[in-house]
Amino acid sequence: MQRSIHASWRLAMGAAIFLMAPIRALPAAADHHRVPDRIPPRRSSQIRDGFGINSDLPRDPYLPWDRWWWTRMFDAGVKWIRIGQYENSSDRTSWDWVEQKRGVYAVSPELEDDVNSLVDNGVHVQVQLLYGNPLYTSPSGKLPDSILPEPGSFHNDDRSLYSIFWPPRTPAQIEAFTRYARWMVRHFRGRIHYWALWNEQDIGYWNPWGNPEEYGRLLKAFVPAVHESDPAAKVIYGGQADPSRDFAKRALDACGCAAGIDVFAYHTYPGYGQNLNPESMDYGAYGPESPTQLRDMVRHYPGIRPDIQFWDDEFNSIPSWAGSDESVQAKYIPRALVYNLARGVKTFVWLLASATDGNEYDDFGMIHGLRNLPDDFTPRPVFYALQNTNAVFADTRFDPSIKVGGPGLPALRRQSGYPFYAYGFRAPSGKAVVAYWLAAHSLPGGVFPPFYEGLTLENTGIEHPVLIDVVSGEIHPVQWKAGTRNVIAVLPVRDSVLAIADESYFDWSVLPEAPSSLRAERTKAGIRLTWIVHGGNPAQVAIERSSGDTSWQRIKTLPSTTQEYIDGAAGQGPLALYRVRAVNSAGESAYSNVVRVRLSER
Numbered sequence: 001m002q003r004s005i006h007a008s009w010r011l012a013m014g015a016a017i018f019l020m021a022p023i024r025a026l027p028a029a030a031d032h033h034r035v036p037d038r039i040p041p042r043r044s045s046q047i048r049d050g051f052g053i054n055s056d057l058p059r060d061p062y063l064p065w066d067r068w069w070w071t072r073m074f075d076a077g078v079k080w081i082r083i084g085q086y087e088n089s090s091d092r093t094s095w096d097w098v099e100q101k102r103g104v105y106a107v108s109p110e111l112e113d114d115v116n117s118l119v120d121n122g123v124h125v126q127v128q129l130l131y132g133n134p135l136y137t138s139p140s141g142k143l144p145d146s147i148l149p150e151p152g153s154f155h156n157d158d159r160s161l162y163s164i165f166w167p168p169r170t171p172a173q174i175e176a177f178t179r180y181a182r183w184m185v186r187h188f189r190g191r192i193h194y195w196a197l198w199n200e201q202d203i204g205y206w207n208p209w210g211n212p213e214e215y216g217r218l219l220k221a222f223v224p225a226v227h228e229s230d231p232a233a234k235v236i237y238g239g240q241a242d243p244s245r246d247f248a249k250r251a252l253d254a255c256g257c258a259a260g261i262d263v264f265a266y267h268t269y270p271g272y273g274q275n276l277n278p279e280s281m282d283y284g285a286y287g288p289e290s291p292t293q294l295r296d297m298v299r300h301y302p303g304i305r306p307d308i309q310f311w312d313d314e315f316n317s318i319p320s321w322a323g324s325d326e327s328v329q330a331k332y333i334p335r336a337l338v339y340n341l342a343r344g345v346k347t348f349v350w351l352l353a354s355a356t357d358g359n360e361y362d363d364f365g366m367i368h369g370l371r372n373l374p375d376d377f378t379p380r381p382v383f384y385a386l387q388n389t390n391a392v393f394a395d396t397r398f399d400p401s402i403k404v405g406g407p408g409l410p411a412l413r414r415q416s417g418y419p420f421y422a423y424g425f426r427a428p429s430g431k432a433v434v435a436y437w438l439a440a441h442s443l444p445g446g447v448f449p450p451f452y453e454g455l456t457l458e459n460t461g462i463e464h465p466v467l468i469d470v471v472s473g474e475i476h477p478v479q480w481k482a483g484t485r486n487v488i489a490v491l492p493v494r495d496s497v498l499a500i501a502d503e504s505y506f507d508w509s510v511l512p513e514a515p516s517s518l519r520a521e522r523t524k525a526g527i528r529l530t531w532i533v534h535g536g537n538p539a540q541v542a543i544e545r546s547s548g549d550t551s552w553q554r555i556k557t558l559p560s561t562t563q564e565y566i567d568g569a570a571g572q573g574p575l576a577l578y579r580v581r582a583v584n585s586a587g588e589s590a591y592s593n594v595v596r597v598r599l600s601e602r
Contacts, residue, residue: 033504035466038473041536042391043511043590044074045122048428050394051337051386052080052126052348053366054314057091057114058593062152062355062370065593068532069353069367069377071514074121074590075536076366076383077390081118082313082348084128084198087358088155088205089164094130094198095180096164101146102135105183113577113594116550119191121514121590126194126313128238129181131218132164132207136176139166152358157204165207168218177218178225185229196236196265196313197222201251203241212247216254223260234262239313241267243286243294249301258303266294267314268336275323278315278336279419279439291345312340313348319380320363325444330381331496332442334389334470338435338497342398342423349386353377385471391508392433392468392499396425403458404434412453412493416440420493424460432460433501435470440495451493457486457500467491468499477503509586512536512560518580520595526568527597531580533560536589538582544591545570546577557583574600 053073058065073081084093091097092111099105118125131137134147140161150164158165168177185195197219202210219237226235240247243266252258270276270285282290295310315336319326333349340347354360354369362369366383370376402424413420422436434457440448465488467476478500481487492498513534521528533541538560544552545567556565560582570576576597582589 033464035477035503036475036506038475039388039391039468039470040506040508040510041075041387042077042394042508043122044077044079045590046508046511047077047079047122047390047394050077050079050390052082052311052313052346053078053352053386054082054348054350055352056086056355057083057093057111059086059092059110059152059355062357063353064370066517066519066595067370067377068516068534070117071516071590071592072367072379072383073352074123075513075534076387077394078123079390079394080124080126080346080348082126082128082196083114084130084196086152087355087360089152089358090130090149093127093184094149094164095133095177096130096147096149098184099133099135099180100148105180105187107187109596113596115188115191117591117594124194125192126196126236127184127188127192128196128198128236129184129222130164130198131167131177133176133180134162134164134166136173137166137168138162152355155359157207159207163207165205167206167214169214174218174221178221181222181225182229185226185233189230189233193230193232194234194236194263195226196263197238199238200241200267201238202244202247210247212250213254216251216256219251219255219261220257223255223257227260235260236263236265236311236313237261239265239267239311243268243281243289243291245289245294245297248294248298252298252301252304258301259305261308262305263309263311264295264298265311265313266291268312269314269316273321275317275321275328275441277439277441278317278332279339279421292343295343295345309346310344311346311348312336313346314350315340315347316350316364318363323444326381327446328442328444330385330471333382334385334497335437335439337386337389338393338423339421341393341396341425344398381471384473388470388473389497392470392501393425393435396427396433399424399426399432401459402426402432402434404436404455405458406453406455408453412451416449416451416493418495422455424457427505429507430461431502431505431507432462433468433499433505434460435497435499436493437497438493438495442495448495452490453493454481454487454489455491455500457488460486460500462500462502464503465500466503466505468501470497470499475506510536511587512538512582512584512589514590515541515580515582515592518578518592518595520578520597522597523566526566527570527576527578529565529567529578529580529595531563531592533563533582536582537584538589539585540583541580542583542588543567543578543580547571547573548575548577552579570597570599572599574598
């Protein structure tokens, strides 16, 4: 065994020189596709199903919609979004925003534009409905007649007299909450299909502390409120902060509504505040508990739907935690997404961009938040790792018939000290992609010793293999071992996700990135629009206008070098809405932010 290890390392060192050399395009041939140097991005509109993200909704001044952050989720191929909290406080969908005067329900125009932006750009929406409203749930003996939502700096544990984290407990309070829930589901019927009962109810978001029986009783009223208001809607058991089987079972016992729950959600932040690798969620991060055990308990709970879905709808490992940095985060996010995908669990990363007036500063976020610094709203390395993961693995499903092995893997595990993970997935087209990595505790600075090993891939259908680095996005052609069609003799093995696919795997067109920073001002000549165009080889920019209903009219198409237009024919109605999108020969980008102009004030 020792001789074979030394022999493989001698071979590996020669292969390493090849794998680190600059990549040149393969010569054109009838049986070869042109291999891109890097993973081409897939936009949200090009994906049927995929991964998710959490995001605060745009809100001035800390998350202005006319900065370049919101549209980047569409460019990165995010297919699902979870909304409903602004940092750790309420957002425009929450009860205290929608019912600010007792019995009067209304949503803001900004919320309408936000939701329409998500839907029109091909993203599926889940909303977590916050269950506190000082009009009803405050423990005070004097309830206000009207309220104004608190600023984003309010967060758990907030036990102030009129906190939004006092939940409904009495029958009257529960009925008041379900009236709000029914109104929301009906109002967004056809646009939003997934509704969760908010959120980390097992800790301090439920005053004075998580209570499974109280949560279960509220869930019992919430389930029929959603399903009766929209028979096509789905109910989510709101994400537990920890994978506690006891809390979940007691909540389900109190609810008696297991058959009405369509999705069971939980959160994973292994070793919150410190660097723990994502796979540790299932071995040690939560002591005797784990997501795997939680899912198993729920699947076997009496009356639960046999087709119940599981969502890890908050995951992250942030660079400011002890022992971590941005290179660690960029490795851990793809690892968690692919790890969960192999288990049939949809993952929502926390967070697109932080609102820095909240309690999380700029710690979380695929994109930096507003700190009045030069890197405001610029992506972290993890953003591109997420974009690459979406492009390669969205729409794929775990295929247990794909087998990955190799005679040197036991020695590799002993030598590295880390588990080796490998999974085969298949796209709707039938094309296979194999992901593999070492489940290492990654160190800051991208430091990791070089390991190399041969892999045997069975039942992939791959003819001309390429090696894909999911974090960097680089693509390298590799070769089958002479005389085989299923063995690659030497491959790098790292603490980040690498993948093997056929060179024909990248069969999608590259659409332009969405324009951003759309602004409008009234002038004597008309409405002056300005915007910024980005990458993806845009050729044109299309401008659309609406009078405030759901219909949009394309009013002008301009060269992509143009960044200004004056609309002199906006009409005499009270309102005009505008949005723009980029166009190239492959198709059209996502839409920019929406701007509203009140024409009556001209």
